[in-house]
Amino acid sequence: MASVTVSNVRKTYGDVEVIHGIDLDIADGSFVVLLGPSGCGKSTLLRMIAGLETVTSGDIAIAGRRVNGVHPKDRNIAMVFQNYALYAHMNVKDNMSFSLKLAKRPQSEIDEKVGWAARILNLEPYLARYPRELSGGQRQRVAMGRAIVRDPAVFLFDEPLSNLDAKLRVQMRTEIKELHERLKTTTVYVTHDQIEAMTMADRIVILRDGIIEQIGSPLDVYDHPANLFVAEFIGSPAMNLLKGVVDGNSVRMDSGVVLPLPPERNPGQGRKVVYGVRPEHMGPGTGTGIKATVNVTEPTGPDLHIYADLGGEEICAITSERLTLSRGDTISFNPRLDRIHLFDAGTGKAIT
Amino acid sequence: MEQSVLHRTLRDIAAVLVVAIFMFPLFWWALTSIKPMYAIFNKDHVVVFDFVPTLINYAVVLLGWSRAEIAIESGSTFGVGGTSSYDSRQTILDSIIVSVGSTALTMVVAVLAAYALSRMTFRTRTGFLNWVLGQRFMPPIAIIVPLVLMYKAAGMRDTDNLFMGYVGLILIYALMNLPIAVLLMKSFFDDVPKDVDEAAMIDGATRWQTFRRIVLPMVRGGIAAAAVLCFIFAWTEFLLSLFLTTIIRTVPVKITTFVTSTGSEWGFISALGTAAVIPGFIFILLVQRHLVRGLTLGSLKE
Incomplete structure (x- = not known):
């Protein structure tokens, strides 16, 4: 040894x-x-x-x-x-x-x-x-x-x-x-x-x-x-990575979609960032939240993988709920704010 | 794969036919060797099976029977002058010594060279490979005159020393076979994955132990195949043997002496020709158990 x-x-x-x-x-x-x-x-x-x-x-x-x-x-x-x-x-x-x-x-x-x-x-x-x-x-x-x-x-x-x-x-x-x-x-x-x-x-x-x-x-x-x-390499399906600009207490994507940030995190107004959230922390549901359009769903047995279109980006969400969704349906996401990852868009380094 | 009966039958017939076509000359040759004179040469028709088989041709070439012995045995004079020059016992022995000796020498050098070419990197490696291959392009007749002079100067030609004669032929056959043997062996070594060498080295083997105990046993089949080729090339070689030695008559050279000014002795030629197949056959039998495919099977994930 x-x-x-x-x-x-x-x-x-x-x-x-x-x-x-x-x-x-x-x-x-x-x-x-x-x-x-x-x-x-x-x-x-x-x-x-x-x-x-x-x-x-x-x-x-x-x-x-x-x-x-x-x-x-x-x-x-x-x-x-x-x-x-x-x-x-x-x-x-x-x-x-x-x-x-x-x-x-x-x-x-x-x-x-x-x-x-x-x-x-x-x-x-x-x-x-x-x-x-x-x-x-x-x-x-x-x-x-x-x-x-x-x-x-x-x-x-x-x-x-x-x-x-x-x-x-x-x-x-x-x-x-x-x-x-x-x-x-x-x-x-x-x-x-x-x-x-x-x-x-x-x-x-x-x-x-x-x-x-x-x-x-x-x-x-x-x-x-x-x-x-x-972030991209570890985890399957991979982490959703969405580009945007910090705007107050949220990140605004080019498409106008607003992604919420936890209140204690403030990377700086106007900073270009990549907003990362793992599929299992997307919190899909049918109520309020970030609206997206369902592309495909894949039941794996224990979980359901949902691929959806969010402002032109394909994102993935995993849920153990038995949601019935079909292509074109609208779905809403409420990402878990304590599991949000932020990266600098230029250097790619994590922002803590 | 599912095959219909018709398909299988046709395939079998085709196989038998092809084998028959290739075997026929050998068969005819062997048949000729046991024919008496009148059956070999018949001005009326081709004698196929209606003759009384005789072993006299073999007795002459393999036992050195004299004309008197033939006359006693066959009750005829057989139409031959002297028979002593047809005695081929020494010829066969010479051919065996030269072929086995050169094959052994070739394989020892080729296996070592091929391993180095396959596994080690050295400065002249690529050039060396091309040079080896280049040797194969050159017809022996192109260099026969300088070779004769070299052999003469070295005392391996025009000598009464049988040993020097053997050395001379063994050397030149080894040189002749080395390129093909090296290239062949290199491809067999290349087929053994380098991971195996590395595993052996990590297991504590030196380079020599890796070669001797791990890689060499895994190319057994290749060694057998290359050795068979070298043996057959040496066994059937004519030109170099004819020019480079006067004391040794190998089988191919000896057979040409059966074509005499008074006619070709087809009976003796076919008898010696048929007998000459046997040592090669025995050699292949000896090595064929190594000629199994897929010797490296199981070492790797296919």
Whole structure:
């Protein structure tokens, strides 16, 4: 077990800088998710921690030891790859014991560790099978088994669930989280799936174009997005973001629609802002409020997603009420004023 | 896919027909090899099956029977002058040594080179690949004269030393097969995802251990396929063998000596030709269990 420290790390390929000076402290035993759209540099950062990519400048330290020039095998890390990367010519047992054999551990210890990992991961019936004889979820578990038998200081996961079907993904998500609760090994997990990030992480690191946009606990980044990018990226359906100008105690959209502000918030008269409110805080109803026209409704079972036209912008609202609405109906919204987000239209930064 | 009985039957017939067309020359060749003289050459009609099979042709090329022995066995003089020059036992042995030796040498070099080309980045990598490919464009006849001079200077031609003869042919066949083997092996290595190498390295393997214990076993099928190709190319090579050695007569070269000033010995030619299929066949049998498709199956999500 160990902490991981990334200080002012940059990475360039040729003339292109893809990581622009990242600082990150990962506490011992924590579960940190690197989240971002594809191409944001999250995998590159993970691979630099693993030692699979060189660090152009800056330092990476594992357990307080600078590891920039250290070979991956000497970093005491384990990694689970997106496409599993199993050794196809070895059975499950050999796949999991390969690292221990390389380390020349005694056979009794190897058997014990592999048995332990197989028990945890429910792989005991499959130890003699080859990867080609396993299902996707089982293969992913073998890849995880290969990582945990080594008792590494840090686990690195590179989008481990994106090749699984939806149902299996949910199941494996829980399994990985349980595994972490059990082993308490420092974990760095890369994903582009914000649900995975929200459900598994102690802390989420949101990356875009090689810089960190926000670091925080899942609820922190959800409830207090630091900027427009985070606000848009986290949450599904995404937060409604409406451009407007502050006018007294409200925000007036170009179309003339007036959006209410809580009385204690006063960003400054005439300031151009983006008014953000999550779909579940829209407060749809049939009485008074901001009027909009229904486009589409999507019942999901527990909730109803309402897509409506508000002054030329499509907005989304979620309600658990059983409203009967059809296209063209007028609906009114009363957003929860304590859950309003305001962003500066120029910088995109949150206005607090 | 659902197929009608008619569809299936037609497909099967087509398959049998195609195989029959390709197999017919081989069949006719084998049939000729067990025909007596009168059945091979008959001025009245083509003899297909109405002959008494004989193994005399094989006895001459594989056992070195003399003319007297043939006469005793067949009760006729068989229309042959001396037979000792048709004894091909040494020829087959030479061909096996040269083909197996060159295949082994080719594969060792090619596998290492291909792994480096597939996995490592070095300055001349692209140029090296093109150069390898370029070797394949050049017909051997274009360089045969300088080669002969080089071989002569190196003492591998015009020598009584059988060992030097073997070394010479093994070297030139390895050179001849290297480009195709390297390119073939590179594509097989490219098919093994780099994640697997990286996983092995994180598991604690050195570069050599990764190569030896992880990647190499995963390209077994490719090695088998490339080795079969190299073996067949070496086994059937004619020109280089004809020019670069005087002490070794490989099978293709030997067979040309059966065309004599007094006529072509079709019986012996077909017997040696048929017999020459067998070592290649055995070689393929030996490696074919590795020639299974999808050896990397299961390593990755498809």
